[in-house]
Amino acid sequence: MQQKTKRWLTGLMFMFLLAIVFPQVGQAAPQPSLYLDGSSIKTPEPITLKNNFVMVPIRVVSETLGYKVDWEKNTRMVVIYGDNKRIELKIDSKTATINSKEVKLDQPAYISGGSTLVPLRFVGESMGLTVDWDNSSKSVYLFTPDDGSTVEPTPPGTGGTGEGNGTGSETPNASLTKVQDFVFGENTLHISLEKDVEPKISMMTAPDRVIIDLPKTTFSQEFLEKYGMTNGGQGTQLITGYPDVQQVRFAQFEKETVRFVIDASYALDVKTTKNGSGLLSFEVSTKSSGGGTTIPPTKPDGKYTVVLDAGHGAHDSGAVSVKKRTEKDFNLQQTLKIAELMRKDDRFHVVLTREDDTFLELSDRVKIANDLNADLFVSIHGNSADSAAANGTETYWYRPESKAFADVMHKYLLQGTQLKDRGVRQGNLHVIRNTKMPGILLEIGFLSNTSDEAKMFDEQFQQRVAEQVFNGIKAYLGLS
Numbered sequence: 146m147q148q149k150t151k152r153w154l155t156g157l158m159f160m161f162l163l164a165i166v167f168p169q170v171g172q173a174a175p176q177p178s179l180y181l182d183g184s185s186i187k188t189p190e191p192i193t194l195k196n197n198f199v200m201v202p203i204r205v206v207s208e209t210l211g212y213k214v215d216w217e218k219n220t221r222m223v224v225i226y227g228d229n230k231r232i233e234l235k236i237d238s239k240t241a242t243i244n245s246k247e248v249k250l251d252q253p254a255y256i257s258g259g260s261t262l263v264p265l266r267f268v269g270e271s272m273g274l275t276v277d278w279d280n281s282s283k284s285v286y287l288f289t290p291d292d293g294s295t296v297e298p299t300p301p302g303t304g305g306t307g308e309g310n311g312t313g314s315e316t317p318n319a320s321l322t323k324v325q326d327f328v329f330g331e332n333t334l335h336i337s338l339e340k341d342v343e344p345k346i347s348m349m350t351a352p353d354r355v356i357i358d359l360p361k362t363t364f365s366q367e368f369l370e371k372y373g374m375t376n377g378g379q380g381t382q383l384i385t386g387y388p389d390v391q392q393v394r395f396a397q398f399e400k401e402t403v404r405f406v407i408d409a410s411y412a413l414d415v416k417t418t419k420n421g422s423g424l425l426s427f428e429v430s431t432k433s434s435g436g437g438t439t440i441p442p443t444k445p446d447g448k449y450t451v452v453l454d455a456g457h458g459a460h461d462s463g464a465v466s467v468k469k470r471t472e473k474d475f476n477l478q479q480t481l482k483i484a485e486l487m488r489k490d491d492r493f494h495v496v497l498t499r500e501d502d503t504f505l506e507l508s509d510r511v512k513i514a515n516d517l518n519a520d521l522f523v524s525i526h527g528n529s530a531d532s533a534a535a536n537g538t539e540t541y542w543y544r545p546e547s548k549a550f551a552d553v554m555h556k557y558l559l560q561g562t563q564l565k566d567r568g569v570r571q572g573n574l575h576v577i578r579n580t581k582m583p584g585i586l587l588e589i590g591f592l593s594n595t596s597d598e599a600k601m602f603d604e605q606f607q608q609r610v611a612e613q614v615f616n617g618i619k620a621y622l623g624l625s
Contacts, residue, residue: 178284179205190260192285198252200262201285203234210272223254223261232271234263243271275349288349323365324403325423329384329393332430332578334407338362338423346415346427355407355415357427362403386508388515388579389413389429430578431544449622450494451487452514454524454576455480459504464529466592466602472527473502475601479589480525482611492624507575514580521550521618522584524576527601529593536597537565539588541572550583554617561613562606564590564597583621587614 179186179201186209193200203223204214212227225232233242234254240247241254248271251264265285269276275288325337338359345358364374372380372395379396391408398404407413413429420426455476457463463472480497487495496517498510514522528539538558542551548571555569567588577584589610590597600606619625 180284180286188260190258190262193257193262195252195255195262199265199285200252200255201265201268202260203254203263203268204260206268206272206287212272230271234261236261241267241271286349321361321363321401322359324359324362324368325365326368326371327393327395327405329382329387329390331428331573331575332387332389333426333428334393334405336405336425336427338425339365340423341419341421341425344417344425344427346417348412350412353409353412355409355413355427355429357405357407358398359403359405359425361401363397363401364403388511388581389431428573431546431581448492448494449521450496450517450519451521451523451618452496452498452517452519453480453484453487454498454510454514454522456524456526457504458499459502461504464527464592466527466598467533467595468598470592470598470602472529472592475527475589475592476525477502478602479607479610482607483523483525483614486611486615487618508579510576511579514582514584519580519582521621522577522580522582523554523614523618524574524584524586526586526588527592528588528590530591531593533593533595536591536594537567538562538590539567540569541574541577541586541588542569542584543571543573543578544584547577547583547585550621551585553621554585554587554614557613557617557620558587558589558610560616561610562589562600563609564600 179188179192186205188202188205190202192202203225207214207225207227210227212225212230215224215226216222217224221236223234223236225234231242231244235241236256237253239250239253241250242248248267250267254261254263256262265276268274268287276285322342323339325339327334327336329335334357336357336359342359342362345360347356347358348354349356368374374380379394381392381394383392384390389410391410394406394408396404407427407429409429411431413431416428416430418426418428455473457471457473457476459473461473463476465471466475477499481500484495484497484500487493496513496519498505498513510524528535538555540551540555540558542548548569551569559566572586574586577586590601592598592601
């Protein structure tokens with residue numbers, strides 16, 4: 146009874162996640178490509194799929210890696226040697242030898258247009274490469290051991306094509322844990338399973354990816370039907386609204402391993418959590434450069450681009466104060482005062498996400514800053530709480546690169562507000578999570594508190610806060 150209740154709760158939680166997140170789904174059909182350590186390799190014959198296994202031309206890969214390749218016409222055998230290895234491949238045979246040791250192939254080698262094509266997995270295992278297949282772009286990625294990738298090579302097995310599929314059309318093992326569904330939102334990939342498993346996470350570069358392997362798992366029939374997959378297929382879901390992530394791919398990587406791949410815009414860190422009932426969550430964030438310290442940006446022309454973001458706007462009023470005044474109005478008043486001061490200093494190029502009572506989506510605010518390649522991002526807000534007693538000033542950061550900016554700013558902000566110090570906090574907030582430069586969100590005071598609210602709409606208060614926010618920006622940049 147207790148186990149059924151746990152499953153019911155997990156299902157309910159996952160349905161809630163599905164209800165609030167709606168990524169778009171798309172398909173692509175480009176020409177197959179081959180990359181070695183991030184560099185494109187021209188192939189004499191196209192990369193193909195044969196019985197759900199990726200087949201690649203062995204000669205071009207071997208010679209690029211420095212191996213010698215001979216063709217023995219009488220025995221119809223390809224011989225590859227170098228790096229203390231001798232590899233023999235006989236055409237139409239499901240076995241090969243590596244240093245006289247026999248190994249099995251997922252598919253027999255065959256000739257097409259004068260080139261010998263072999264299973265992608267064999268290339269990786271025989272030459273010590275990490276292999277990666279992107280079904281959506283039809284691309285093969287090969288990585289040599291010293292290329293800087295942190296991924297651990299997958300142990301040899303039957304089937305598997307890197308990130309693609311390799312299971313043919315075999316029936317899933319009933320004893321495996323079923324993957325029921327997934328959803329991506331708030332920079333987190335949530336995967337719902339029958340029960341918890343211990344995921345294996347690895348990173349790959351050129352391009353940047355997060356790879357999540359779920360051992361002893363397979364897709365449920367409902368999953369396959371929902372995403373229009375056969376048991377040996379691969380699915381892709383495009384992700385919009387999150388600059389860190391481009392798409393999520395998923396496939397039965399090996400007979401007993403489901404793989405999810407997060408294709409990223411740049412290197413990411415991953416935080417994994419489990420709810421104990423089969424819901425795995427993988428939160429991604431921009432990879433820390435170490436220590437949480439940030440070197441202030443420099444501009445050759447002496448100008449710094451700073452984006453000021455007045456929260457909410459138009460039909461989105463934000464919090465409503467104890468005197469029925471709106472957060473959107475306070476945010477705009479305060480932001481305009483900061484901008485007015487900064488625009489008098491020719492060292493700054495100041496951009497506002499809004500300068501009047503208009504509405505912007507959170508993603509649009511982020512896009513403005515990212516498209517400008519801004520140096521700093523500051524979002525202005527008024528706080529609110531159910532308890533009228535809550536009061537004071539808070540400064541939020543999310544990415545490690547932003548913490549130093551938040552620490553410096555908070556000291557100056559307190560001099561401006563002269564309200565209770567509620568500290569510097571990490572907050573998973575869209576505009577400071579998805580902007581690429583140091584970004585912070587300032588909660589000036591509580592509109593739900595009578596004392597704070599009265600001060601926040603006072604002209605002198607706003608002017609003092611504006612001066613100290615500007616001082617905080619200059620101090621972080623090392624300017625006087």
